[in-house]
Every structure is written in C-alpha cells, then in structure tokens.
Amino acid sequence: MTTAAILVAAGSGTRLGHDRPKALVALGGVPLLLHAARALAGSGCVSRVVVVAPAGHTAAVAGHFPDGVVPGSAVGVVLVPGGASRQASVAAGLAALDDDVDVVLVHDAARALATPALVRVVETAVRAGHAAVVPGLPVTDTIKEVGPADPAGAAPVRGTVDRTRLRAVQTPQGFVRATLEAAHAAGAARASDEARAATDDAGLCEALGVEVWVVPGEVDARKVTEPTDLALAELLLARRV
Numbered sequence: 001m002t003t004a005a006i007l008v009a010a011g012s013g014t015r016l017g018h019d020r021p022k023a024l025v026a027l028g029g030v031p032l033l034l035h036a037a038r039a040l041a042g043s044g045c046v047s048r049v050v051v052v053a054p055a056g057h058t059a060a061v062a063g064h065f066p067d068g069v070v071p072g073s074a075v076g077v078v079l080v081p082g083g084a085s086r087q088a089s090v091a092a093g094l095a096a097l098d099d100d101v102d103v104v105l106v107h108d109a110a111r112a113l114a115t116p117a118l119v120r121v122v123e124t125a126v127r128a129g130h131a132a133v134v135p136g137l138p139v140t141d142t143i144k145e146v147g148p149a150d151p152a153g154a155a156p157v158r159g160t161v162d163r164t165r166l167r168a169v170q171t172p173q174g175f176v177r178a179t180l181e182a183a184h185a186a187g188a189a190r191a192s193d194e195a196r197a198a199t200d201d202a203g204l205c206e207a208l209g210v211e212v213w214v215v216p217g218e219v220d221a222r223k224v225t226e227p228t229d230l231a232l233a234e235l236l237l238a239r240r241v
C-alpha cells in the first residue's frame with residue numbers, strides 16, 4: 001500500500017500576473033509549490049511526490065528539491081514537465097508513478113496552504129473504501145444561473161440554485177489509482193484543449209460514473225488565483241506563527 005501525490009505546478013498564473021509561473025511565486029518568502037510539497041510530505045501518509053513543472057522551468061523547480069526529496073523529509077520527488085491544460089499535467093504525473101502506488105492524491109500548487117491534516121483526511125477516506133474523494137466547503141454566496149450577457153455585460157437571471165446542495169471543492173483530491181487512470185484514459189481526448197479539459201479530476205471520475213465523495217475542506221486550502229488571493233494567503237500564513 002503506497003500513496004503518492006501528483007503536485008500540479010505547471011500553470012502560467014495569468015490571472016495572478018507575476019513575471020514567473022504562479023507555483024514559483026513567493027508566499028512568506030517561500031514558493032507556493034514548496035509550501036504545498038511540505039504539506040504533502042508532512043502528512044505522514046504520502047511516500048512520493050511527482051511535481052509537474054512548468055515547461056522551461058524544470059531546473060528552477062528542481063533547485064527547490066535538493067537531493068531529490070521534499071526539504072526536511074525523506075519523501076522522494078520526481079519531476080516531469082506539464083501539459084497544455086491542468087488535465088494534461090495530471091496525466092503527465094500519472095504516467096510517472098511507480099508500479100507499487102495504489103492510491104493517488106492530486107494537489108494544486110496554487111492551494112499552497114492546505115494543511116497536512118487535510119491531506120490525511122482525504123487519504124484516509126480513500127483507504128476507507130471511497131474510490132474518489134474531494135474536500136469541499138459550503139457555498140456562502142447566493143448563486144444565480146444566468147443566460148447570455150448583453151453587449152454591456154449584463155446577464156438575465158434564469159434561476160436561483162439551492163446552495164445547501166452545493167460545495168466548492170478543493171484539493172488534494174484522492175483516488176484509487178486504477179479509478180483515476182481509467183477516468184483519465186476515458187477523458188484523454190479533452191486534455192489538449194483547455195476549453196474542453198476537465199477542471200478537476202473528480203469531474204473525470206463522475207463522467208465515468210464513479211461516485212465521488214466530499215469530505216470537509218478548509219479555509220486555508222483556498223486557491224491562489226488572483227492578487228487578492230495571494231494577499232489573503234499572506235495573512236493566513238502570518239496567523240500560523
């Protein structure tokens with residue numbers, strides 16, 4: 001029984017707007033991807049991490065993992081270059097897993113402050129018998145379904161969704177390896193086109209008819225997408241020390 005993690009870090013970070021790929025942007029002086037890798041290693045349940053690096057930046061990424069391990073741990077790191085979409089990057093990570101791995105956690109470098117405790121909760125739920133597990137939080141805004149927007153950008157409301165039935169899902173997402181591989185194989189045609197690619201791995205499993213389970217997520221696992229998210233992450237990090 002071996003659990004490995006795929007840490008997807010190959011995105012460009014267009015919405016964050018920095019001069020380097022988002023995963024290499026510093027949070028409290030440490031790159032996002034290193035925060036995320038430390039949480040995976042610190043969970044105690046992850047034996048290896050496959051880091052999916054931005055094309056053209058593999059040397060910079062490797063520099064953060066001297067001796068081929070997550071710093072401060074004995075958890076080995078393998079580096080692979082990413083793809084055109086998040087889905088393609090996860091597929092590249094899947095292809096690099098060792099044969100003994102039976103459970104896979106897929107984690108966004110952009111969710112840098114997800115805690116080791118959350119990693120354990122997800123992994124435990126998979127080991128307990130759920131083939132696909134995602135962390136999620138209740139939605140706090142009222143959600144409207146809308147029609148096409150007019151030229152000024154205003155869109156007509158088509159309805160109000162029952163938010164008690166909704167969850168905003170996070171990573172790490174956990175899977176029985178064979179389930180995740182089957183889901184990626186079935187959805188492979190979508191991976192090269194960002195517009196058609198799955199936005200998360202659980203979605204690929206759902207498309208295959210696999211039941212996906214949600215466990216409680218955490219505020220700290222919020223995704224760094226835009227500059228205000230990075231500012232908020234700095235506050236969350238400062239609160240920890």
Ligand SMILES: Nc1ccn([C@@H]2O[C@H](COP(=O)(O)OP(=O)(O)OP(=O)(O)O)[C@@H](O)[C@H]2O)c(=O)n1
Binds near residue numbers: 052085
């Ligand atoms: N081709 C891609 C695209 C995304 N990701 C990773 O998937 C996670 C979630 O993606 P997102 O937050 O959307 O990152 P970016 O694609 O970099 O953001 P943007 O859309 O603003 O460019 C990130 O850790 C990102 O590095 C990846 O590995 N490969």
Ligand SMILES: C[C@](O)(CO)[C@H](O)COP(=O)(O)O
Binds near residue numbers: 201223
């Ligand atoms: C996987 C994810 O973080 C779950 O919420 C999310 O779907 C990533 O989406 P993005 O469009 O790649 O940021």
